[in-house]
Amino acid sequence: MSPSDDRLHAVLSGYQAPAVLREALAAADHPDVRAGQIWRARVDGTSVTVLIVSDFTAGAGDVVVATPGEAPPADSTIEHQRVATDVFRSLTLWPTVRGTLHHRALDVMVEHSATSTALAQHLRSAPRVVTLDDDPLDPGAELLAELRDDLARLQAAPAVPMRTADPVRLAMMLPGAAREQLEQLIEHLGVNQHEAMELHRGRRTLTAEQARALETAIGMEPGTLPSSAGIDPDLALEIEHPRWREAARRRAARTGQAEVTARTSLAAEAYALAARESTKDPDWQQRIALLVAGEP
Amino acid sequence: MTIADELAELGHLGGRATTEMLTARWRSATKQFYVLEPPGGWDDENRLDLLHEFLCERLEDLTDALIAVGADEEALLKRTSRIMKNWLIDQARKTDTGAIRLRLEELLNADPGFLRLPGHAQRWALAGMTGTEVGRDEEDSLFAAAMAVPNVKPVRWRDEGRRAPMASGPDLTRVLTAVLGCAGPGGLEIGMLTRVFQRRFAVTVTSHVPLDADDMLSDRLAAPVTADPAEESVAAARAAEVYAQLSDRERRILLHLDDRPRVEQILNVGRSVAYIHIARIRVTLAALAGEDLDVEAVAVELVRLAQADAAPDDVQDATSEPSATTDAKGAQRP
Numbered sequence: 154m155s156p157s158d159d160r161l162h163a164v165l166s167g168y169q170a171p172a173v174l175r176e177a178l179a180a181a182d183h184p185d186v187r188a189g190q191i192w193r194a195r196v197d198g199t200s201v202t203v204l205i206v207s208d209f210t211a212g213a214g215d216v217v218v219a220t221p222g223e224a225p226p227a228d229s230t231i232e233h234q235r236v237a238t239d240v241f242r243s244l245t246l247w248p249t250v251r252g253t254l255h256h257r258a259l260d261v262m263v264e265h266s267a268t269s270t271a272l273a274q275h276l277r278s279a280p281r282v283v284t285l286d287d288d289p290l291d292p293g294a295e296l297l298a299e300l301r302d303d304l305a306r307l308q309a310a311p312a313v314p315m316r317t318a319d320p321v322r323l324a325m326m327l328p329g330a331a332r333e334q335l336e337q338l339i340e341h342l343g344v345n346q347h348e349a350m351e352l353h354r355g356r357r358t359l360t361a362e363q364a365r366a367l368e369t370a371i372g373m374e375p376g377t378l379p380s381s382a383g384i385d386p387d388l389a390l391e392i393e394h395p396r397w398r399e400a401a402r403r404r405a406a407r408t409g410q411a412e413v414t415a416r417t418s419l420a421a422e423a424y425a426l427a428a429r430e431s432t433k434d435p436d437w438q439q440r441i442a443l444l445v446a447g448e449p
Numbered sequence: 450m451t452i453a454d455e456l457a458e459l460g461h462l463g464g465r466a467t468t469e470m471l472t473a474r475w476r477s478a479t480k481q482f483y484v485l486e487p488p489g490g491w492d493d494e495n496r497l498d499l500l501h502e503f504l505c506e507r508l509e510d511l512t513d514a515l516i517a518v519g520a521d522e523e524a525l526l527k528r529t530s531r532i533m534k535n536w537l538i539d540q541a542r543k544t545d546t547g548a549i550r551l552r553l554e555e556l557l558n559a560d561p562g563f564l565r566l567p568g569h570a571q572r573w574a575l576a577g578m579t580g581t582e583v584g585r586d587e588e589d590s591l592f593a594a595a596m597a598v599p600n601v602k603p604v605r606w607r608d609e610g611r612r613a614p615m616a617s618g619p620d621l622t623r624v625l626t627a628v629l630g631c632a633g634p635g636g637l638e639i640g641m642l643t644r645v646f647q648r649r650f651a652v653t654v655t656s657h658v659p660l661d662a663d664d665m666l667s668d669r670l671a672a673p674v675t676a677d678p679a680e681e682s683v684a685a686a687r688a689a690e691v692y693a694q695l696s697d698r699e700r701r702i703l704l705h706l707d708d709r710p711r712v713e714q715i716l717n718v719g720r721s722v723a724y725i726h727i728a729r730i731r732v733t734l735a736a737l738a739g740e741d742l743d744v745e746a747v748a749v750e751l752v753r754l755a756q757a758d759a760a761p762d763d764v765q766d767a768t769s770e771p772s773a774t775t776d777a778k779g780a781q782r783p
Binding site for chain 1: 457459467501517523542732
């Protein structure tokens with residue numbers, strides 16, 4: 154090692170992250186999601202810290218992006234709040250980078266303290282800031298934009314295909330204007346105009362094949378569109394809980410599948426396991442735990 | 450051992466893989482910031498000195514941020530680059546801020562039309578104000594006053610190794626007069642004046658990506674100005690000036706201002722970042738609208754310059770007509 158390498162090594166080793174932060178991450182805590190918790194959220198290539206602002210219902214709720222150790226330049230006018238919490242020495246909250254997130258994107262809970270709860274409460278009660286036009290020349294504009302894109306990537310985390318009991322109006326889910334949506338349905342599904350109208354208005358449900366074909370044709374993530382097939386909604390909600398994420402990742406790494414495919418196959422096996430029993434309302438958490446315990 | 454494993458085990462950035470990653474990222478991050486480049490260019494030693502300066506300010510934040518990222522190596526690299534880039538932008542802006550402040554003080558001291566307010570070493574006002582005028586000294590009003598000054602032209606930029614000046618002295622004095630006139634008899638601190646000028650000339654002073662080494666633009670700019678007074682050549686000269694102010698990233702997207710998905714693809718960024726880059730160019734082009742020239746002709750010439758520099762794919766993909774792609778008023782055309 155050269156003297157300059159030695160010097161750099163000495164500097165880089167000169168600060169150790171707080172033990173409380175390292176321990177919180179190592180604890181790999183995955184409780185049910187509640188307002189006031191701080192989680193790390195993750196999809197491939199993107200990792201973001203989020204403060205849960207509202208309790209999650211049906212697996213989703215309101216979050217605000219937070220950055221440990223990163224803040225906008227001093228002369229930026231972008232709204233932000235720099236705080237210290239029980240775990241983070243310095244955390245910047247970005248109230249304008251806020252949105253609904255599904256628990257499928259959450260990875261590990263890092264903090265749930267009186268401090269983080271108070272921060273969430275404050276954000277919940279504060280009026281939502283609607284930013285129509287960010288100043289593109291603000292010195293923090295690009296950082297803010299990157300955080301918005303990160304949140305969007307988390308929000309787009311692919312869902313397991315879920316069975317829907319009630320038809321859903323595809324008009325609410327497809328891109329483009331009504332006429333364009335109808336043309337997409339006719340073109341990509343090979344249905345006639347009447348059938349396309351029925352699907353569009355939610356009087357008929359897509360089959361699993363139709364849903365996959367449409368998702369592929371218009372570039373949606375697999376599992377985005379509800380279909381008459383797919384995973385039982387309660388099981389889907391459970392299999393997407395962060396507590397099963399590591400198991401799904403291990404299976405994905407072992408089999409070379411995408412994480413969502415590994416989750417779907419875990420769910421399918423849990424369903425098959427339950428089907429062999431006569432229980433009317435299976436305890437999906439228990440079934441999945443049994444399955445995961447047998448995984449290599 | 451991976452970087453993430455090292456970070457989890459050590460809790461600091463001094464592991465071998467982490468150190469290698471940081472020095473490699475630093476090398477590529479600093480490359481773009483020519484305003485920070487020492488005389489004689491970057492070498493291992495001065496690059497390392499700046500890295501130590503960065504670590505002196507940001508080691509704790511960087512360590513905490515990277516520890517929090519977790520095991521995703523791509524995310525770790527992205528976070529590292531982002532933190533380094535933002536610190537470097539801050540440093541570049543500090544050099545800009547210092548340079549702007551010095552230039553403004555020079556102009557304020559030299560012109561008797563400006564008055565240093567008694568008892569306020571750093572506060573300036575327009576001389577001859579009666580004291581009864583009502584001023585507006587919030588930044589947005591001041592910025593609007595600065596933007597409203599017509600025909601402020603950047604100085605032709607021929608030196609690749611130096612930043613382009615904001616504008617000529619007389620033009621800057623006109624902007625100073627407008628801003629201080631807006632502020633009224635209470636005047637303004639030099640810090641606020643600097644902020645307003647930095648915002649007014651933001652594209653000029655924060656453009657930190659140098660011309661590519663093989664860029665023919667430098668030759669075009671160094672060529673003698675055509676003496677032809679025809680509007681066409683005035684527009685061409687103005688377009689070349691504006692083009693010189695754009696970073697190479699901005700030049701690459703000039704042909705695609707109405708096509709955000711294409712900009713995302715070209716710059717390999719997400720929707721919001723693409724929007725920011727497009728919006729910055731639109732602000733630059735919108736400033737042209739206040740000038741006494743044929744804005745459409747400038748826009749067409751800008752597109753011509755961009756096409757001359759662009760990769761063949763970029764030109765082919767720019768399906769819109771040039772004038773529709775580059776609306777110099779900054780507005781998207783139907």
